[in-house]
Amino acid sequence: MAIDPVCGMEVDEKTATITSEYDGKTYYFCAPGCKTAFDKEPEKYLKGDASGGHQHSHQH
Numbered sequence: 001m002a003i004d005p006v007c008g009m010e011v012d013e014k015t016a017t018i019t020s021e022y023d024g025k026t027y028y029f030c031a032p033g034c035k036t037a038f039d040k041e042p043e044k045y046l047k048g049d050a051s052g053g054h055q056h057s058h059q060h
Ligand SMILES: [Zn+2]
Pocket: 004, 006, 007, 008, 009, 029, 030, 031, 034, 058
């Protein structure tokens, strides 16, 4: 399983359809909104600070 860097959810790489490449790596997302947020500010999420304000409603 991969981790959605935006919200922290687990995403199965085999079935994931929402992906983004950044810095040579592929990241997987649970929802289009997560990819959009990541594409805007990838470094924010890759720094491990995912608690920057607007999280959506996934709870794990
Ligand atoms: Zn997500």
